[in-house]
Amino acid sequence: MNQENSASYPKYKQIIDFMKEKIARGEWPIGSKIPSQRKLASMFDVNRSTVITALEELTADGLIEGKMGKGTIVINNTWTLLATTPPDWNVHVKSGMHRPSQAMVQDINESESNSNLIQLSKGELSPDIFPKDKMKYAMEKVAKNMEVLGYEEPKGYFPLRKELSAYMKTIKIESSPDSILIVSGALQALQLISIGLLQKNSSVLLEKPSYLYSLHVFQSAGMKLKGLSMDEEGIKVTAIKRADPQEGQAILYTNPCFHNPTGTLMSQKRRYDLLKECEEHQLPIIEDDLYRELWLNKQPPSPLKALDKNGHVLYVSSLSKTLSPGLRIGWIVGPEPVIERLADIKMQTDYGSSSLSQRVAAEWFENGLYQLHMETVRTELRTRRKVMLNALETYAEDIATWTNPEGGFFIWVHIQPSISMKSLYSRALKRGILLNSGSIYAQETGSYLRLSYAYASLPDIDRSIKILAELIRELQV
Amino acid sequence: MNQENSASYPKYKQIIDFMKEKIARGEWPIGSKIPSQRKLASMFDVNRSTVITALEELTADGLIEGKMGKGTIVINNTWTLLATTPPDWNVHVKSGMHRPSQAMVQDINESESNSNLIQLSKGELSPDIFPKDKMKYAMEKVAKNMEVLGYEEPKGYFPLRKELSAYMKTIKIESSPDSILIVSGALQALQLISIGLLQKNSSVLLEKPSYLYSLHVFQSAGMKLKGLSMDEEGIKVTAIKRADPQEGQAILYTNPCFHNPTGTLMSQKRRYDLLKECEEHQLPIIEDDLYRELWLNKQPPSPLKALDKNGHVLYVSSLSKTLSPGLRIGWIVGPEPVIERLADIKMQTDYGSSSLSQRVAAEWFENGLYQLHMETVRTELRTRRKVMLNALETYAEDIATWTNPEGGFFIWVHIQPSISMKSLYSRALKRGILLNSGSIYAQETGSYLRLSYAYASLPDIDRSIKILAELIRELQV
Structure with missing residues (x-):
């Protein structure tokens, strides 16, 4: 405790400074209870009236608040005073600012770093x-030929764009390196598109359910999401006519390969019909094709972008699902002027993606490593899918129905008995299992679960499905 | 040319599809002139009225436009139709969306990748x-101990935050790893702060001139910049009182070490006074301390953050200026709840920075490589500063005055004769020299140049200053 010249530094000021410091350093985080008046009085060797004076000033500053029956709580610090005034926050959302992620999503994000849990929620390999060895090899090659790592061109490291241009050809997309923008993952792609190309109050038509409902990337930029119903071939074309947004711009966002969360693979015919319909409605398309290389039965139909002759489609992909999210490398393919505009915005946002990551990524393509790796991944995922499907058949046949996905990470499970999914979520968590409830993707899919077979170990997959079935039975009335 | 069944595929449709494809693929970029009607007629073997029908439809679609005396110009494609309607664009700016960078800045960005130019503009080592060898060593160490590269925790790779926490201690800032957020460079730090903490119509008080005027990171988010006048010790404290923003929030942004563009080093006393004043006005501070380690005479005074007992200061730094912009690694230090909020927004923006870059960066700190490297950099920069100052004395003593910076990259040069700086810029460019005019940083500093001694070679520095002086004399009336 600071005891120096108490004449010029009155006791109540000392208490204030002490508490401000505790609050500012996060030692007393927001929401925490501060020591009682009695305790503070004894700590500073003053009587309670002095403590009360200090508390009154801190209350006036908006840092603490006395709550009936709860004592005095830290409610703010200088920066959070800026950050947390709920009414203004609503203004932010409306005006295109970011809002904090949905509580459950935030909760899942945090729990996902808990390695003791069985992560049936995790959409990640x-x-x-x-591939440690291959990655090591790629890094060592970059290290060996180490060049100066400066800022890259706005569209990204040229040799990587060249490799991607060649790779795009293998999936029937003709795109020069100049029509490719390197980004830090697909989420950033959507972010750039939403702030760089779309107007506020635009409508984003998209599959319903969709993982985008939980991401807020478009909503934060002031856009409205409009769900389109699906069947087993993908988005229903008739749904587009019905959605027909009267006011403002609209675009269509789709996840045609192994859709997140349902796993649906859009058929070739549907791709043609969808593109035609969108062209007629002058509805540009964002094709999010992250899961394409994760096909497990046979190669999926060509991307919408490959059918697109009129620059209607912006194509988005990344290495996060197939190789490593840690690289933070994705790309956008589109008409050159659009790519240039997005590149300009990217420069204004973060001056480009990591040169290191871009070089290592280029190495993966240059050596054909990527395709070799994908074969391994597919083999692995086939086994995992099999184990999860077997477990579902063994333990849950009478209480659930599910998809048999042709690729990707997810089995979309419909829980038959009408139970509280919230209780299922929290009971599962207590038993060490993390779940993604369907309510994250659409209100209507509250009785679904998105189960990932990509992350947990084989024994854990079997064990957790068994526990899950038990919990569902328990919750059944 | 496609000649197939002309019955169901009329000629004018063929022309339309042909042109749409050219436009969409970027072969006919926006602004380019399309072939004449005569030429198109002969290409498709039709008479001109068919061509006109096609052109009319494309005009109605908004893709092309006939311009008096200029022929017919490509003005749009599907996506750019969304992207480029100037009146709406203004709405975007006002509502916090991104606007394209100022033409001159864009121009400089592009020219900066032209390696034939002498880059006096470049604020980069x-x-x-x-340090190729050291970087190679760091990468090989990461490769050797290769771990799984997944998503990192929201605040970033823990070992890097631990290293940074220790590093921060060396500059007198006490911060636990939990109060540090890893970002992809300082620009992203400002981006996250502006969308995560500030309200629209907030005021950002900042040095005038400032490089932030050209960045638009705050302006795009709907904030007003208010310049504060400076003297040789930094921001004038009295300027804060005068700026006193009546409506809305305000924050202060400052670049106290080797300020960009003037090179000013804020004195110790000014730091105390500024912090005190800001605390009194409840004005939170963003301290952008990128250039700190580039001191050339003696270590600069402690950061404002080190003096800050009340969580008043958010501290921003990065490796871009000192080690490599290609790593895209920066960090923010602040009160924990604020860091958590920013981490949440970072996750919503790009799911975190490259794991690879974070690991390599951690390696630089862990081995003390970073401090060794900084010694080399300082030695190099001292020589470069000397050469540029000598050249200025030799060639420009009678036509300019300039600063003698104590660190950083920049000499701030005041051109004495009243000449057209635009002409100077373009004549210099013709002679192979890229300049940053003071008008980028404030209207009032139009007769200044920010000359960087960090990038060009020693002979080029001498030669270009000589040419510059010649050009100024030429332009003198």
């Missing part, structure tokens, strides 16, 4: 599949 | 100083 298991660490067991991570 | 010369490739000659890039």
Whole structure:
């Protein structure tokens, strides 16, 4: 405790400074209870009236608040005073600012870093599949030929764009390196598109359910999401006519390969019909094709972008699902002027993606490593899918129905008995299992679960499905 | 040319599709002139009225436009139709969306990748100083101990935050790893702060001149910049009182070490006074301390953050100026709840920075490589500063005055004769020299140049200053 010249530095000021410091350093985080008046009085060797004076000033500053029956709580600090005034926050959302992620999503994000849990929620390859040796090889090659790592061109490291241009050809997309923009993952792609190309109050038509409902990337930029119903071939074309947005711009966002969360693979015919319909309605398309290389039965139909003759489609992909999210490398393919505009915005946002990551990514393509790796991944995922499907048949046949996905990470499970999914979520968590409830993707899919077979170990997959079935039975009335 | 069944595929449709494809693929970029009616007629073997029908439809679609005396110009494609309607664009700016960078800045960005130019504009270390061997060593160490590269925790790779926490101690800032957020460079730090903490119509008080005037990071988010006048010790404290923003929030942004563009080093006393004044006005501070380690005479005074007992200061730094912009690694230090909020927004923006870059960056700190490297950099920069100052004395003593910076990259040069700086810029460019005019940083500093001694080679520095002086004399009336 600071005891120096108490004449010029009155006791109540000392208390204030002490508490401000505790609050500012996060030692007393927001929401925490501060020591009682009695305790503070004894700490500073003053009587309670002095403590009360200090508390009154801190209350006036908006840092603490006395709550009936709860004591005095830290409610703010200088920066959070800026950050947390709920009414203004609503203004932010409306005016295109970011809002904090949905509580459950935030909760899942946090729990996902808990390695003791069985992560049936995780849309990510298991660490067991991570290609350490190949990655080491790629890094060592970059290290060996180490060049100066400066800022890259606005569209990204040219040799990587060249490799991607060649790779795009293998999936029937003709695109020169100049029509490719390197981004830090697909989420950033959507972010750039939403702030760079779309107007506020635009409508984004998209599959319903969709993982985008939980992401807020378009909503934060002031756009309205309009769900389109699906069947087993993908978005229903008739749904587009019905959605027909009267006011403002509209675009269509789709996830045609192994759709997140349902796993649906859009058929070839549907791709043609959808593109035609969108062209007629002058409805530009964002094709999010992250899961394409994760096909498990046979190669999926060509991308919409490959059918697109009129620059109607912006194509988005990344290495996060197939190789490593840690690289933070994705790309956008589109008409050159659009790519240039997005590149300009990217420069204004973060001056480009990591040169290191871009070089390592280029190495993966240059050596054909990527395609070799994908074969391994597909083999692994086939086994995992099999184990999860077997477990579902063994333990849950009478209480659930599910999809048999042709690729990707997810089985979309419909829980038959009408139970509280919230209770299922929290009971599962107590038993060490993290779930993604369907309510994250659409209100209507509250009785679904998105189960990932990509992350957990084989024994954990079997064990957790067994526990899950038990919990569902328990919750059944 | 496609000649198939002309019955169901009329000629004018063929022309339309042909042209749409050219436009969409970027072969006919926006602004380009399409072939004449005569030429199109002969290409498709039709008479001109058919061509006109096609052109009319494309005009109605908004893709092309006939311009008096200029022929017919490509003005749009599907996506750019969304992207480029100037009146709406203004709405975007007002509502916090991104606007394209100022033409001159864009121009400079492009010219900066032209390696034939002498880059007096470039605020970046010369490739000659890039520590290839040390970087190779760091990468090989990461490769050797290769771990799974997944998504990191929201605040970033823990070992890097631990290293940074220790590093921060060396500059007198006490911060636990939990109060540090890893970002992809300082620009992203400002971006996150502006969308995550500030309200629209907030005021950002900042040095005038400032490089932020050209960045638009705050302006795009709907904030007003208010310049504060400076003297040789930094921001004038009295300027804050005068700026006193009546409506809305305000924050202060400052660049206290080797300020960009003037090179000013804020004195110790000014730091105390500024912080005190800001605390009194409840004015939170963003301290952008990118250039700190580039001191050339003696270590600069402690950061404002080190003096800050009340969580008043958000501290921003990065490796871009000192080690390599290609890593895209920066960090924010602040009160924990604020860091958590910013981490949440970062996750919503790009799911975190490259794991690879974060690991390599951690390696630089862990081995003390970073401090060793900084010694080399300082030695190099001292020589470069000397050469540029000598050249100015030799060639420009009678036509300019300039600063003698104590660190950083920049000499701030005041051109004495009243000449057209635009002409100087373009004549210099013709002679192979890229300049940053003071008008980028404030209207009032139009007769200044920010000259960087960090990038060009020693002979080029001498030669270009000589040419510059010649050009100024030529332009003198």
